[in-house]
Amino acid sequence: MKIREITSISSGINERRNPQGTIYYLGASDFVGANTLDRLIExxxxxxxxLEKHFLNKDDVVVLAKGYNGFVAHSILDDSKPMVASSIFMVLRNTINSVLPQYIAWYINLESTQNELRGYSRGTALPAINRTILGDLDVKIPSLSIQKNIVAIDQLKKQESKLTTQLDKLKTIQLELLLKNKIQA
Incomplete structure (x- = not known):
């Protein structure tokens, strides 16, 4: 199925920032990992x-529409803070019941899908996709139970990667301390 048959696609908005604001304005750098917002975002x-009609809701998917690092998709897992997506994103919402929004984000983030989107992207200085390009993307839709399993496995893989990185940092610190003690002995 094409994405436009599964979900509605809208663009993020372009607004002027204000330090006294109370609404979160998401940019590409506000995500520190897949589906994880930077805790320090203001x-x-x-x-x-x-702005209210542009508030992001739980299960919306934001897709980076411009950039050198691909067209990464993030699922909104928490809508407790009022947030809107900046114009660098496209927003997928109102997904049909037979498709998990997190599955769509996973599918968009696949390397093969990213390569396909890069092939269709416009612009040489800054690659970009538009609503038509994203809407025409074919997504293979398995059963809901398989989608749930894929999303769960993907979350476990991301957690494993995070733990591996933390373990590597701790091993580096341990080795540095050990070698430093050898030098000072």
Whole structure:
């Protein structure tokens, strides 16, 4: 199925930041990992009635529409803070019941899908995709139970990678301390 048959696609918005704002304005650098927002992000938009329809909801998917590092998709897992996506994103929402939004994000983030999107992207200075390119993307849709398993396995793989990185840092510190003690002895 094409993404446009599975979910609605809209663009993020372009707004002026304000340090007194109370609404979070998501940019590409606000994600520190897959589906993980930087804990230090600060709200930067002033409330207005026009913003409310752009608030991100749990299970929305934001897809980076411009950039050198691919067109990464993130699932919004928490909507306890009022957030809107900046214009660098496209927002997928109102996904049909037979498809998990997290599965769509996983599928978009596959290397083969990223290569396909890069092939269709426009621009030489800054590769970009538009709503049509993303909407025309074919997504293979397995049963809901298989989608749930894929999402769970993907989350476990990401957790493993994070733990491996932490373990490597600890081993480096341990080795440095051990060698430093040898030098000082």
């Amino acid at each position: 709200p930067s938009l002033m409330p207005s009635p026009k």
